[in-house]
Amino acid sequence: xxxxxxxxxxxxxxxxxxxxxxxxxxxxxxxxxxYRQDPGMGLRLIYYSASEGTTDKGEVPNGYxxxxxxxxxxxxxxxxxxxxxxxxxxxxSSESAGGLTDTQYFGPGTRLTVL
Amino acid sequence: xxxxxxxxxxxxxxEEAFLTxxxxxxxxxxxxxxWYVQYPGEGLQLLLKATKADDKGSNKxxxxxxxxxxxxxxxxxxxxxxxxxxxxxxxxxxRSGGYQKVTFGTGTKLQVIP
Numbered sequence: 607x608x609x610x611x612x613x614x615x616x617x618x619x620x621x622x623x624x625x626x627x628x629x630x631x632x633x634x635x636x637x638x639x640x641y642r643q644d645p646g647m648g649l650r651l652i653y654y655s656a657s658e659g660t661t662d663k664g665e666v667p668n669g670y671x672x673x674x675x676x677x678x679x680x681x682x683x684x685x686x687x688x689x690x691x692x693x694x695x696x697x698x699s700s701e702s703a704g705g706l707t708d709t710q711y712f713g714p715g716t717r718l719t720v721l
Numbered sequence: 722x723x724x725x726x727x728x729x730x731x732x733x734x735x736e737e738a739f740l741t742x743x744x745x746x747x748x749x750x751x752x753x754x755x756w757y758v759q760y761p762g763e764g765l766q767l768l769l770k771a772t773k774a775d776d777k778g779s780n781k782x783x784x785x786x787x788x789x790x791x792x793x794x795x796x797x798x799x800x801x802x803x804x805x806x807x808x809x810x811x812x813x814x815x816r817s818g819g820y821q822k823v824t825f826g827t828g829t830k831l832q833v834i835p
Contacts, residue, residue, distance in 0.1 A: 610764070648725075648810065648825040649765075696764055707753050707772045708814070710823065712764030 607632055610713035612697050618719045619687045627682040627716050629697030637700045638680035639664075639710065640672060642693040649696065655680055656702075687720045694718070723748045725811050727826035734801055734833050742796040742829045744785075744811035752815035754778075754787050754794040759808045759828070768796075768809070801833045 610631045619625055631638065636657045641649040651664030655674040669691060671683045680699075684691060694717050698710040728743040746754070753772045757765040769778030774789035783798045794811060811826040 646827055648827040651823070698764075707770070709755075709767045709770070710765075712757075712766065714762070714764045 609633065610697055610699055610711050612695075612713035612716050614716060615714065616717050618721065619684075620721050621688060623687050624683065624685050625687065625718075626684075627695055627697075627718075628679070629681065629713060630679045631697075631699040631711070632678065633699060633711065634677070635699040635711070636677070636702050637708075638674065639698040639700075640670075640680070640682045641696045641698065642666065643696060643715070644693050652682065652695075687718075689720045692718060692720045723752070723813060723815055723822070723824040725813055725824050725826035727809075727811050727829050729829070730808075731830040731832055734831070736803055736833055736835050737800045738833075740796070740798040740801045740805075740831065742809055742811075742831070744794045744796065744826060746792050746794065746811070746813050746824075748792075748813055748815045748824075750815055752813040754785070755812040755814065755823075756783070756785055756794070756796050757810040757812060757825075759810065761807070765810060801831070803833045803835055806831055806833045 613628045639654040640652040650666050653672040655661045658677045673681045694715050696715050697713040700708045700710045724747045755770045756768040758768045759765045769780040771778040771787035777786045785796045808828045808830045810828045814823050
Protein backbone atom coordinates (compact mmCIF):
# COMPACT_ATOMS: atom_id res chain seq x y z
CA UNK A 607 0.00 0.00 0.00
CA UNK A 608 1.29 3.44 -0.94
CA UNK A 609 -1.00 5.17 1.59
CA UNK A 610 -1.53 8.81 0.64
CA UNK A 611 0.41 10.13 -2.34
CA UNK A 612 0.76 13.74 -3.49
CA UNK A 613 2.11 15.35 -6.63
CA UNK A 614 4.13 17.40 -7.21
CA UNK A 615 6.63 17.45 -4.34
CA UNK A 616 7.87 20.94 -5.15
CA UNK A 617 6.47 23.78 -7.25
CA UNK A 618 7.41 27.38 -7.93
CA UNK A 619 4.74 29.68 -9.39
CA UNK A 620 4.59 33.30 -10.36
CA UNK A 621 1.84 35.50 -8.94
CA UNK A 622 -1.36 35.00 -10.91
CA UNK A 623 -0.52 31.55 -12.26
CA UNK A 624 -2.78 28.61 -11.57
CA UNK A 625 -2.04 25.05 -10.61
CA UNK A 626 -3.64 21.89 -9.25
CA UNK A 627 -2.23 19.75 -6.47
CA UNK A 628 -3.12 16.10 -6.77
CA UNK A 629 -3.78 13.66 -3.94
CA UNK A 630 -4.72 9.98 -3.99
CA UNK A 631 -5.22 7.36 -1.27
CA UNK A 632 -5.41 3.58 -1.57
CA UNK A 633 -6.84 2.80 1.87
CA UNK A 634 -10.51 2.95 0.80
CA UNK A 635 -11.05 5.89 3.15
CA UNK A 636 -14.24 7.88 2.93
CA UNK A 637 -12.89 11.26 4.05
CA UNK A 638 -10.10 13.40 2.66
CA UNK A 639 -8.59 16.72 3.70
CA UNK A 640 -6.30 19.49 2.52
CA TYR A 641 -4.14 21.38 5.05
CA ARG A 642 -1.53 24.04 4.80
CA GLN A 643 1.43 24.23 7.16
CA ASP A 644 3.07 27.56 7.90
CA PRO A 645 5.87 28.29 10.38
CA GLY A 646 4.54 28.93 13.88
CA MET A 647 0.95 28.20 12.90
CA GLY A 648 0.62 24.44 12.92
CA LEU A 649 -1.70 22.92 10.34
CA ARG A 650 -4.79 24.71 9.14
CA LEU A 651 -7.62 23.02 7.29
CA ILE A 652 -8.37 24.42 3.84
CA TYR A 653 -11.13 22.09 2.61
CA TYR A 654 -12.34 18.63 3.39
CA SER A 655 -14.51 15.97 1.79
CA ALA A 656 -16.44 13.87 4.27
CA SER A 657 -17.48 11.41 1.57
CA GLU A 658 -17.35 10.99 -2.18
CA GLY A 659 -19.43 13.70 -3.81
CA THR A 660 -19.26 16.20 -0.94
CA THR A 661 -16.83 19.01 -0.13
CA ASP A 662 -16.86 21.63 2.62
CA LYS A 663 -14.81 24.65 3.60
CA GLY A 664 -12.34 24.52 6.44
CA GLU A 665 -10.65 27.38 8.30
CA VAL A 666 -8.81 29.02 5.39
CA PRO A 667 -10.62 28.28 2.08
CA ASN A 668 -10.20 31.65 0.34
CA GLY A 669 -8.24 31.43 -2.89
CA TYR A 670 -8.67 27.65 -3.23
CA UNK A 671 -11.06 25.22 -4.86
CA UNK A 672 -11.27 21.45 -4.52
CA UNK A 673 -12.63 18.50 -6.44
CA UNK A 674 -13.38 15.05 -5.06
CA UNK A 675 -12.87 13.24 -8.33
CA UNK A 676 -13.75 9.82 -6.94
CA UNK A 677 -13.30 7.97 -3.67
CA UNK A 678 -9.52 7.81 -4.13
CA UNK A 679 -8.68 11.27 -5.41
CA UNK A 680 -9.02 14.78 -3.99
CA UNK A 681 -7.42 17.72 -5.80
CA UNK A 682 -6.71 21.28 -4.66
CA UNK A 683 -6.67 24.11 -7.19
CA UNK A 684 -5.16 27.57 -6.90
CA UNK A 685 -6.82 29.68 -9.59
CA UNK A 686 -4.63 32.76 -9.24
CA UNK A 687 -1.67 32.15 -6.95
CA UNK A 688 -0.58 34.83 -4.48
CA UNK A 689 2.62 35.07 -2.40
CA UNK A 690 0.49 34.51 0.74
CA UNK A 691 -0.17 30.99 -0.55
CA UNK A 692 3.49 30.06 -0.23
CA UNK A 693 3.31 27.11 2.13
CA UNK A 694 3.62 23.37 2.51
CA UNK A 695 0.40 21.61 1.57
CA UNK A 696 -0.61 18.28 3.04
CA UNK A 697 -3.35 15.95 1.95
CA UNK A 698 -4.77 13.52 4.49
CA SER A 699 -7.42 10.84 4.62
CA SER A 700 -9.40 9.00 7.28
CA GLU A 701 -12.06 6.33 7.41
CA SER A 702 -14.70 8.81 8.46
CA ALA A 703 -14.82 12.53 9.18
CA GLY A 704 -17.46 11.78 11.79
CA GLY A 705 -15.35 9.44 13.91
CA LEU A 706 -14.12 11.08 17.11
CA THR A 707 -11.24 8.63 17.50
CA ASP A 708 -10.43 8.40 13.82
CA THR A 709 -6.79 8.71 12.78
CA GLN A 710 -5.80 10.85 9.83
CA TYR A 711 -3.12 9.58 7.44
CA PHE A 712 -0.98 12.20 5.76
CA GLY A 713 0.80 12.42 2.45
CA PRO A 714 4.42 13.63 2.15
CA GLY A 715 3.46 17.19 1.28
CA THR A 716 3.90 19.67 -1.58
CA ARG A 717 6.22 22.62 -0.99
CA LEU A 718 4.82 25.56 -2.96
CA THR A 719 6.55 28.89 -3.49
CA VAL A 720 4.74 31.80 -5.12
CA LEU A 721 7.00 34.60 -6.33
CA UNK B 722 -13.24 27.82 20.10
CA UNK B 723 -10.88 24.92 20.52
CA UNK B 724 -7.16 25.47 20.91
CA UNK B 725 -3.97 23.50 21.58
CA UNK B 726 -0.90 25.07 23.17
CA UNK B 727 2.49 23.40 22.96
CA UNK B 728 5.79 24.39 24.46
CA UNK B 729 7.98 26.44 22.18
CA UNK B 730 10.91 24.71 20.58
CA UNK B 731 13.37 23.76 19.51
CA UNK B 732 14.19 21.31 22.26
CA UNK B 733 17.74 19.99 22.18
CA UNK B 734 18.63 16.91 24.22
CA UNK B 735 21.52 14.52 24.46
CA GLU B 736 20.94 10.89 23.56
CA GLU B 737 19.38 8.89 26.44
CA ALA B 738 17.99 12.02 28.12
CA PHE B 739 14.41 12.19 29.43
CA LEU B 740 11.93 14.02 27.21
CA THR B 741 8.83 15.99 28.14
CA UNK B 742 6.90 18.09 25.64
CA UNK B 743 4.05 19.96 27.26
CA UNK B 744 0.63 20.22 25.66
CA UNK B 745 -2.50 21.85 27.08
CA UNK B 746 -5.83 22.28 25.39
CA UNK B 747 -9.12 24.14 25.47
CA UNK B 748 -12.17 22.37 24.10
CA UNK B 749 -15.86 21.90 24.69
CA UNK B 750 -17.16 18.46 25.51
CA UNK B 751 -14.91 15.43 25.56
CA UNK B 752 -12.31 15.57 22.82
CA UNK B 753 -9.93 12.85 21.72
CA UNK B 754 -6.26 13.75 21.99
CA UNK B 755 -3.40 12.86 19.66
CA TRP B 756 0.33 13.21 19.22
CA TYR B 757 1.58 13.23 15.65
CA VAL B 758 5.24 13.15 14.60
CA GLN B 759 6.74 14.65 11.45
CA TYR B 760 10.18 13.43 10.38
CA PRO B 761 12.21 15.68 8.06
CA GLY B 762 10.74 15.84 4.57
CA GLU B 763 7.74 13.69 5.43
CA GLY B 764 4.08 14.09 6.31
CA LEU B 765 2.64 13.72 9.79
CA GLN B 766 2.06 10.28 11.20
CA LEU B 767 0.16 9.25 14.30
CA LEU B 768 2.39 8.54 17.29
CA LEU B 769 -0.25 7.85 19.94
CA LYS B 770 -3.74 8.81 21.02
CA ALA B 771 -6.11 8.78 23.99
CA THR B 772 -9.86 8.98 23.69
CA LYS B 773 -11.09 9.56 27.25
CA ALA B 774 -9.95 10.98 30.56
CA ASP B 775 -7.16 9.07 32.34
CA ASP B 776 -6.38 7.02 29.24
CA LYS B 777 -2.68 6.57 28.52
CA GLY B 778 -1.53 6.37 24.92
CA SER B 779 1.82 4.74 24.23
CA ASN B 780 3.96 3.81 21.25
CA LYS B 781 7.69 3.37 20.52
CA UNK B 782 8.59 4.23 24.12
CA UNK B 783 6.55 7.47 24.08
CA UNK B 784 3.65 7.96 26.51
CA UNK B 785 1.01 10.58 27.18
CA UNK B 786 -1.86 10.60 29.68
CA UNK B 787 -5.17 12.38 29.08
CA UNK B 788 -5.60 14.64 32.13
CA UNK B 789 -9.01 16.26 32.07
CA UNK B 790 -8.54 18.08 35.39
CA UNK B 791 -5.49 19.94 34.08
CA UNK B 792 -6.55 19.84 30.38
CA UNK B 793 -3.15 18.44 29.49
CA UNK B 794 -1.64 15.69 27.35
CA UNK B 795 2.11 15.91 27.88
CA UNK B 796 4.38 13.68 25.80
CA UNK B 797 7.18 11.79 27.60
CA UNK B 798 9.93 9.37 26.75
CA UNK B 799 12.42 7.95 29.20
CA UNK B 800 15.45 7.76 26.91
CA UNK B 801 15.54 9.57 23.57
CA UNK B 802 17.54 8.46 20.55
CA UNK B 803 18.97 10.42 17.64
CA UNK B 804 16.28 8.84 15.46
CA UNK B 805 13.60 10.62 17.55
CA UNK B 806 14.67 13.97 16.08
CA UNK B 807 11.49 15.32 14.49
CA UNK B 808 8.67 17.81 14.96
CA UNK B 809 5.93 16.72 17.36
CA UNK B 810 2.35 17.99 17.09
CA UNK B 811 -0.30 17.76 19.75
CA UNK B 812 -3.85 17.70 18.40
CA UNK B 813 -7.41 17.31 19.56
CA UNK B 814 -10.52 16.14 17.81
CA UNK B 815 -13.95 17.36 18.86
CA ARG B 816 -17.39 17.52 17.35
CA SER B 817 -18.26 20.57 15.24
CA GLY B 818 -21.61 19.88 13.60
CA GLY B 819 -21.36 16.61 11.71
CA TYR B 820 -17.62 16.91 11.29
CA GLN B 821 -15.08 15.96 13.91
CA LYS B 822 -12.81 18.98 13.68
CA VAL B 823 -9.11 18.47 14.31
CA THR B 824 -7.15 21.29 15.93
CA PHE B 825 -3.36 21.11 15.81
CA GLY B 826 -0.78 22.78 17.99
CA THR B 827 2.06 24.70 16.37
CA GLY B 828 4.55 21.83 16.74
CA THR B 829 7.68 21.36 18.84
CA LYS B 830 10.94 20.56 17.13
CA LEU B 831 13.11 18.02 18.94
CA GLN B 832 16.78 17.63 18.15
CA VAL B 833 18.69 14.79 19.80
CA ILE B 834 22.45 14.96 19.66
CA PRO B 835 24.79 11.96 20.11
